[in-house]
Amino acid sequence: MARMHTRRRGSSGSDNPVADDPPEWSDVDADDIEDRVVELAEQGHDPSQIGMKLRDEGVKGTPVPDVKLATDKKVTEILAENDADPEVPEDLRNLFERAVRLREHMDDNQQDAQNKRALQNTESKIRRLVNYYQGDELDEEFTYSYDVAVDVLDRA
Structure with a gap:
């Protein structure tokens, strides 16, 4: 599959070995x-x-x-x-962290066009993921904004 924001192809990653049972040496209950x-x-x-x-x-x-x-x-x-799951899924939270970092960088460096584009791409990914998670793991009324991302990161 191709990358989301470039014209290049994706890179292949490693796969877990095919196994049906845990190994004998790991017999934990x-x-x-x-x-x-x-x-x-x-x-x-x-x-x-x-x-x-x-x-x-x-x-x-x-x-x-x-x-x-x-x-x-x-x-x-x-x-x-066990009601111990995080309020925001991990992949979305990681994108929130990246967007907040990029936004703070952009406040200090307004002329940085590459990071401006990176921020646009990151916020685009966040909006896509919010649409995916709405209703299941996020509220129906949840919308992304910089302030919401900062609040979510401060609560964690």
Whole structure:
């Protein structure tokens, strides 16, 4: 698939190995994994950071290579079941951070045309994602603005 804001093709990434069962060396109980996921979320970690911590540190010293294989649920599903999911999805929050950073840069450097274009592209992506998430994970009345992004980032 092509890139969104350029004429170049996309780059291929790595794929997870095809597996139906977790490896034998990682025999952690699914309930322990879910408890650890909720604990890490309460400490303020994002779902992607939780996955990396479980991979690296594990549960009780045993690494968990793939949460979905071990528990039959994704990290975000576990967080939603335990009411520990973030108020804004992680990908949208990351775009909010980028837009706020770019806007602050543009306040100091009005002549920076490249970053002006980057800000336009980022806000375009945000609006697309807001339309995608409205109703499910965001309110129907949610609209993006710089002030809303700053408020969301300050609350987290």
